[in-house]
Amino acid sequence: MTPLIYWGVSREANTYRVAVPNIYDELSLERIRIESGCRVIPEQHSEKEIRQMIRENAQKGAGDEMAALEATRSAESKANSWESEPIINLVDSLIEKALEMKASDIHLEPGENTFRVRFRIDGMLEIYRELPGWLSEPVIVRLKLLAKADITERRLPHDGSFAFQGLRENANIRLSTLPIQGGEKCVLRLLPTEDREQTLESLEFSETTLRAFRRIFGKPQGLFLITGPTGSGKTTTLYAGLREVLQRKINVTTIEDPVEYPLKGANQVQVNEKCGFTFAAAMRSILRQDPDVILVGEIRDTETARIAVQAAQTGHLVLSTLHTNSAKAATERLCDLGISPAVLKDCLLGVAAQRLLRKVTGTGTYSGRIAAVEIYTPDGGYVQGSLREYARGLVSAGITDTAEIRRVLG
Numbered sequence: 321m322t323p324l325i326y327w328g329v330s331r332e333a334n335t336y337r338v339a340v341p342n343i344y345d346e347l348s349l350e351r352i353r354i355e356s357g358c359r360v361i362p363e364q365h366s367e368k369e370i371r372q373m374i375r376e377n378a379q380k381g382a383g384d385e386m387a388a389l390e391a392t393r394s395a396e397s398k399a400n401s402w403e404s405e406p407i408i409n410l411v412d413s414l415i416e417k418a419l420e421m422k423a424s425d426i427h428l429e430p431g432e433n434t435f436r437v438r439f440r441i442d443g444m445l446e447i448y449r450e451l452p453g454w455l456s457e458p459v460i461v462r463l464k465l466l467a468k469a470d471i472t473e474r475r476l477p478h479d480g481s482f483a484f485q486g487l488r489e490n491a492n493i494r495l496s497t498l499p500i501q502g503g504e505k506c507v508l509r510l511l512p513t514e515d516r517e518q519t520l521e522s523l524e525f526s527e528t529t530l531r532a533f534r535r536i537f538g539k540p541q542g543l544f545l546i547t548g549p550t551g552s553g554k555t556t557t558l559y560a561g562l563r564e565v566l567q568r569k570i571n572v573t574t575i576e577d578p579v580e581y582p583l584k585g586a587n588q589v590q591v592n593e594k595c596g597f598t599f600a601a602a603m604r605s606i607l608r609q610d611p612d613v614i615l616v617g618e619i620r621d622t623e624t625a626r627i628a629v630q631a632a633q634t635g636h637l638v639l640s641t642l643h644t645n646s647a648k649a650a651t652e653r654l655c656d657l658g659i660s661p662a663v664l665k666d667c668l669l670g671v672a673a674q675r676l677l678r679k680v681t682g683t684g685t686y687s688g689r690i691a692a693v694e695i696y697t698p699d700g701g702y703v704q705g706s707l708r709e710y711a712r713g714l715v716s717a718g719i720t721d722t723a724e725i726r727r728v729l730g
Contacts, residue, residue, distance in 0.1 A: 402458035430456035430503035570612035647696035
């Protein structure tokens with residue numbers, strides 16, 4: 321079922337004027353008629369214009385919003401409250417606000433009597449709103465509809481994605497639901513779609529580390545890996561390096577799951593494991609496309625590792641990520657995947673591990689984040705010390721503090 325987006329312009333007696341993106345979509349108009357119980361007069365507007373109307377109305381105050389939401393609990397609208405205008409507006413406003421506050425994730429958590437909304441900002445989960453508990457079901461159903469997930473099955477986890485067109489910013493959103501005591505918990509990962517054009521220099525690495533990164537990205541062939549947990553900035557660093565590479569007259573192809581951000585000048589490939597188009601399958605095809613540089617979103621299995629190493633040995637610069645706790649552990653992980661130490665030593669350019677630390681302000685609060693990095697070299701050394709040593713340097717420079725190092729690095 322296609323999710324509705326519309327805005328009620330006015331309602332007089334039994335006539336309801338609504339702004340819709342397609343005035344000829346009779347199925348959607350019929351759904352609005354059934355929900356409102358009125359004769360519907362559609363007005364043609366773009367989705368962006370409709371969202372602007374929604375945003376302007378939301379600014380009138382939370383009291384009006386809650387009154388409209390409470391109205392959806394009436395007996396005649398309960399069956400499809402997740403398609404009602406107030407629920408649609410609430411979902412859109414939550415995503416809009418999260419993007420405005422530069423949140424990376426939205427956590428929607430049902431409780432016995434409350435529905436908690438938290439945003440992850442600078443790596444920390446902060447409570448944004450506490451909504452009435454009954455709202456959890458229509459809000460989650462609305463999001464599952466957008467992500468084309470099964471709204472009839474609540475006993476199993478679901479994954480999906482959808483594109484969100486905001487007033488100021490667009491985003492690709494990854495949805496994950498999990499059945500918990502009391503309902504379904506939902507997490508949304510927000511991936512802004514515009515190319516922010518960050519460079520290695522703009523990421524505020526030390527001069528020594530910056531030179532090391534540029535030396536690696538300037539190589540014509542070899543394998544370079546970045547490790548770290550989800551949300552540690554691995555993709556951001558790789559993209560920043562690729563932007564410098566793209567200035568040369570070469571063929572750059574990325575393989576991602578999903579494509580997180582647009583990268584001007586690169587050929588970006590979306591993995592689809594459900595139909596068998598895996599990282600390994602994509603790698604095999606791309607090697608027949610005369611590539612110079614290949615970015616593999618993640619090395620997950622033996623086959624992908626083997627093809628990546630072969631490509632690095634045969635004249636290609638291969639960049640990828642691994643989920644390990646340190647840069648040194650990445651080489652051990654590749655050996656576990658069947659890559660011989662001798663072959664690895666021959667093609668490996670280096671391994672970086674990074675974590676994001678909150679920056680401390682002059683008033684003692686935190687604002688923004690900076691990467692702490694260790695780059696492990698094939699000879700067994702480090703470019704500028706370990707992660708912890710690099711982080712201590714940031715403390716000495718007054719950029720972060722020891723409390724933040726303990727929080728992130730332990």
